[in-house]
Amino acid sequence: MPTLPPLPTFPATGGGQDVFYAWSDPVPRPLIVRAKGVRLWDGDGREYMDMSSGPVVSNIGHGNERVAEAMARQARELDYISVRQARSQPNLDLTARIATLAGPGFERVCLTSGGSEANECALKFLRWHALATGQPQRHKIITCYPSYHGGTFATLAMSGDDDVAPMIEGMIAPTIKVPAPLSYRPGANHTPTTYARHCAEALEAAILAAGPESVLAFFVEPVGGLATGCNVPPPEYFHAIRSICTRHGVALVFDEVLCGTGRTGKFLAAHHWPDALPDIVVMAKGLGSGYTPLGATLIPARMADRLSQGAGFGFFHTYSANPIACATALAVLDEYERLDVLANARGMGAHLREGLERLLAASSVVGDIRGLGMLMALEVVADKATKAPFPPDRPPLEPLKLAGLRNGLLIYGRRTSGGRNGDWIMVSPPLTMTREECDELLARLAATLREFEANLSL
Numbered sequence: 001m002p003t004l005p006p007l008p009t010f011p012a013t014g015g016g017q018d019v020f021y022a023w024s025d026p027v028p029r030p031l032i033v034r035a036k037g038v039r040l041w042d043g044d045g046r047e048y049m050d051m052s053s054g055p056v057v058s059n060i061g062h063g064n065e066r067v068a069e070a071m072a073r074q075a076r077e078l079d080y081i082s083v084r085q086a087r088s089q090p091n092l093d094l095t096a097r098i099a100t101l102a103g104p105g106f107e108r109v110c111l112t113s114g115g116s117e118a119n120e121c122a123l124k125f126l127r128w129h130a131l132a133t134g135q136p137q138r139h140k141i142i143t144c145y146p147s148y149h150g151g152t153f154a155t156l157a158m159s160g161d162d163d164v165a166p167m168i169e170g171m172i173a174p175t176i177k178v179p180a181p182l183s184y185r186p187g188a189n190h191t192p193t194t195y196a197r198h199c200a201e202a203l204e205a206a207i208l209a210a211g212p213e214s215v216l217a218f219f220v221e222p223v224g225g226l227a228t229g230c231n232v233p234p235p236e237y238f239h240a241i242r243s244i245c246t247r248h249g250v251a252l253v254f255d256e257v258l259c260g261t262g263r264t265g266k267f268l269a270a271h272h273w274p275d276a277l278p279d280i281v282v283m284a285k286g287l288g289s290g291y292t293p294l295g296a297t298l299i300p301a302r303m304a305d306r307l308s309q310g311a312g313f314g315f316f317h318t319y320s321a322n323p324i325a326c327a328t329a330l331a332v333l334d335e336y337e338r339l340d341v342l343a344n345a346r347g348m349g350a351h352l353r354e355g356l357e358r359l360l361a362a363s364s365v366v367g368d369i370r371g372l373g374m375l376m377a378l379e380v381v382a383d384k385a386t387k388a389p390f391p392p393d394r395p396p397l398e399p400l401k402l403a404g405l406r407n408g409l410l411i412y413g414r415r416t417s418g419g420r421n422g423d424w425i426m427v428s429p430p431l432t433m434t435r436e437e438c439d440e441l442l443a444r445l446a447a448t449l450r451e452f453e454a455n456l457s458l
């Protein structure tokens with residue numbers, strides 16, 4: 001069994017982002033020095049598979065030479081201009097490319113430096129639009145519980161996670177919360193479909209209670225990420241929320257920061273439900289695929305141009321539409337095409353799911369596997385029959401991550417609200433993964449779970 005990298009010692013390491021994290025964290029963070037494809041290596045030559053693409057970011061895998069070349073070329077040609085002062089060709093090309101891939105209804109693309117900022121951009125745009133169209137009373141936002149929308153104050157207030165409540169208390173008002181249509185624990189007397197209907201009804205009830213004319217938008221992750229472990233609502237849910245939002249003049253926003261850019265096998269997750277498209281889509285992560293910080297807010301021309309014909313939409317950060325970031329994302333999207341990444345997300349996603357189904361059947365701790373395309377999660381439970389999560393004093397993710405490191409897997413997992421809704425790990429490797437790599441990953445995961453189970457019974 002390979003030895004683990006040493007635990008960080010403080011303050012001897014003397015810096016790095018991780019000095020801000022809990023010093024008592026028993027899971028070491030290896031010092032990664034090199035990465036290629038689906039693999040990463042630490043300074044001592046230990047090799048790990050990137051089971052989750054980091055936090056579901058590295059869609060085209062690591063160390064892509066073509067992207068690296070495009071970045072260097074752009075840095076030599078034009079490193080920076082401010083979008084306030086001038087235009088750049090990579091910005092024009094990237095926004096046109098995203099709009100084409102997203103299709104009708106998403107003609108205008110506002111670029112940001114990440115997912116939280118792209119959600120803030122959607123919030124600001126909608127508020128400006130409401131003001132410009134004589135609806136200043138529309139200011140209330142509805143989101144799901146549980147959910148995750150980012151780490152800025154506004155997006156923390158949007159996120160449905162009890163653990164953030166003390167942090168934002170008195171600083172910013174939380175958004176109105178409605179239940180997320182969870183499929184694994186839909187509640188007594190419900191199937192996933194009847195529970196999703198109940199959740200859609202709860203949205204309408206919340207709009208009516210708030211006063212429909214005061215509600216600006218409903219933000220939802222169409223396929224869940226870190227807050228629900230890749231929850232996929234039934235199609236009926238999308239049709240229901242679309243017609244509820246339309247009925248009350250509420251903007252429907254899909255937060256596709258994690259599930260967009262091909263993760264689920266289509267460029268937008270929204271494309272799985274073409275009859276229930278949202279008004280706005282927010283994306284990030286896979287768009288830069290780890291090579292550059294980048295996010296995008298996709299807005300229909302009918303709404304954006306209304307503002308541009310008047311006072312405009314004043315969204316600007318110093319690094320908005322940075323030419324190197326745009327050229328990098330263009331090269332990433334070229335790789336999507338060359339490697340037919342969306343087809344692989346569907347095909348290899350099906351193969352991955354089959355392997356996870358086998359783990360589910362064989363394991364006493366795997367309660368559920370769920371997801372879409374190559375956005376999958378595996379939930380571990382204390383009791384498979386009752387679906388009871390691990391109690392707060394027995395969090396399972398640390399021992400699972402340790403077992404992963406020992407078996408050459410870098411594991412990304414999360415529990416929200418103190419584990420009340422469960423504990424899961426993401427199984428979302430790069431979309432370029434081959435069948436052999438997928439089988440190797442599944443074997444390492446099986447060994448990790450066996451080790452975890454064995455330790456539980458000690």
Ligand SMILES: Cc1ncc(COP(=O)(O)O)c(C=O)c1O
Pocket residue numbers: 055114115116117119148149150151221225226255256257258284285
């Ligand atoms: C659904 C969703 N929205 C927003 C964010 C925030 O994105 P970022 O970390 O790039 O700010 C995330 C990050 O995980 C996310 O999963």
